[in-house]
Amino acid sequence: MSRILCAFLIVATLAACGRGAGTSAPRQLDNACALLKERPTYYKAFKATERKWGVPVHVQMATIYQESKFKSDARTPFQYTLGVIPVGRQSSAFGYSQALDATWKEYQRKEGKRMARRNNIRDASDFMGYYMNISRERNGISLHDARNQYLAYHDGHTGYARGTYRQKAWLMRVAGEVGQRSEMYKAQLASCRRFR
DSSP states (O other): OHHHHHHHHHHHHHHHHHHHHHHSOOSOTTOHHHHHHHOHHHHHHHHHHHHHHOOOHHHHHHHHHHHHTTOTTOBOOEEEETTTEEEEESOOOBTTTTBOHHHHHHHHHHHTOTTOOTTSHHHHHHHHHHHHHHHHHHHOOOTTOHHHHHHHHHHHHHHHHHTGGGGOHHHHHHHHHHHHHHHHHHHHHHHSGGGO
């Protein structure tokens, strides 16, 4: 009996260690070169999206930073009634890209990617490329314009076209921060030889 219990505890410990490593954020979120050196699979995913969709690596990185801080299992916080009774999450947003359930399912259907997962960096970055290209087609937003791409990403294509973001001072501020982070990442990536 003790051998079985010991084996179970070892397997459970190893599983917990493996799960935590995949969901934790990289250590240096303000240094693009260090971040990508720590997680080389991210760079491969971002470059694949850049080749396929034309969205620059630094724009993808700034958006993912804002949406999930590079945590694969990121979710919106719970909402509470009377301050203590949980009534569900603020939205169905999940994963690196914080894509909503319905938007993600539409992407899976249109791109023929039924097995794509929001907690997979390659799938999440491909989704961003797909979504940002729709923003370019429908709203004329350059793929290099992280600020306005973020506004459309947050408020949706129709919301952006209607200018709903103009009534949200907090969102305008956050979009400005996304634009600044994108430029910071761009400069950093240009300075590290490995990611030119």
